[in-house]
Amino acid sequence: MTTSTKTSPGIIDRISDGFSRVATAMRTEAWTAADVIGLNPTQLQILIFLVGRGKTGMRVKQIAAYLGVSQPTATDSINSLTRKGFVEKLADPSDARAVAVAATAEGEAAVRSAGMIASSTDDAFAALSTLEQQDLLLHLVKIIRSLQVSGAIPEQRMCVNCRYFQPNVYPNSKEPHHCAFVNAPFGQADLRIDCGEYETADPSAQASAWTIFNRGAA
Amino acid sequence: MTTSTKTSPGIIDRISDGFSRVATAMRTEAWTAADVIGLNPTQLQILIFLVGRGKTGMRVKQIAAYLGVSQPTATDSINSLTRKGFVEKLADPSDARAVAVAATAEGEAAVRSAGMIASSTDDAFAALSTLEQQDLLLHLVKIIRSLQVSGAIPEQRMCVNCRYFQPNVYPNSKEPHHCAFVNAPFGQADLRIDCGEYETADPSAQASAWTIFNRGAA
């Protein structure tokens, strides 16, 4: 949240303000997309999150952390989605207290149809040049990592946190990084924010990967 | 809203996802900041908006457009702020139907104190290099302009829309642009997202300024 003063606001404040403006557009758009399938933005966001995570299901606590809301709030929205048949609560075999919330087939179909609708923000991102998109993605990765390190958001399923990530192993290539999961090189523009195959690396590995990653990106 | 599929999501989807993650952090943070003065994020956002606009006051409709919500929703929040003494509704001399909503002295003080609290997102932006910040700001300006052109958000009080903006008049300088309001040159890093002195330029002037601006930035 930016508190602009009468004197010239610093670049940090203006960047923050810029993010707010884009966020406003995304939120407005999310209402439209969600409305197509009879949901609201929060519910759609949960549904997309669950679809991206597959059959195993996610705990209520994880969903709450992902959304940045309290646990009861997550419960509210999950119940609403359950009533609508888009998600189901399964018993977690490893812990009888816990539930595994998973998207149903209807939920997956709903996400697909919501994804079809036009998006002004996507268009705005697409209007940037390829190089600008790549830079922007890299900046976002850096910002998100900072937020994660400071505890503002939970750990993200990003390449730079992943045990399969081998940064800058081909230093002079266009695809300097390597993913040990698919066993293939990849470039800066292919960095993931939320990868399905993600597996967390231990903190020290994350830290050293980050150092090596930045050395190349500088 | 991004709908990641099982196949590799494109860079646009990943950028969109990245913005969502940052937006989540900002929203969480906004709760904390707003709570300090007994508000919620929406109310604080309105209050900051009004403080940035001075004594003249803003119309309900403008506030709604700025927030990206319906007009009755804006009325709700404005009423809540009025009850708390942070804003007041003044009669608009030019239109008896309209009201001019303005921040009170208490409201301005409240914004100042909310602005004091630490911000993880600001820290994350500050952790980027000066050059990265500058690039990011430029990307945001471009994205916001696209959103504005497509009608997703209302006209923003940005340099690139302003009648005082003279882009690239000093092409080989570090401060290539000129602001006719303060009558001084300024650089890419000084671009405003929401300027107090903003005055809209007519559409054709905006379009040609944008072309000249991009020529230099390429």
Added chain:
DNA sequence: ATTATATATATAGGAGTCCTAAGTATTGTC
């Protein structure tokens, strides 16, 4: 001038977000 239409805002009603605080059940620990 008068009627029609458009605009600015408010009100009504309802679903749902989102919070804190307090409960229930289960798990882990000493």
Added chain:
DNA sequence: GACAATACTTAGGACTCCTATATATATAAT
């Protein structure tokens, strides 16, 4: 086996946010 921690739900309340409608004023057309 008692005690604290954890996973989640329930309860209660303020507020967001919507659509639809009402009220007043402004503007345009006849």
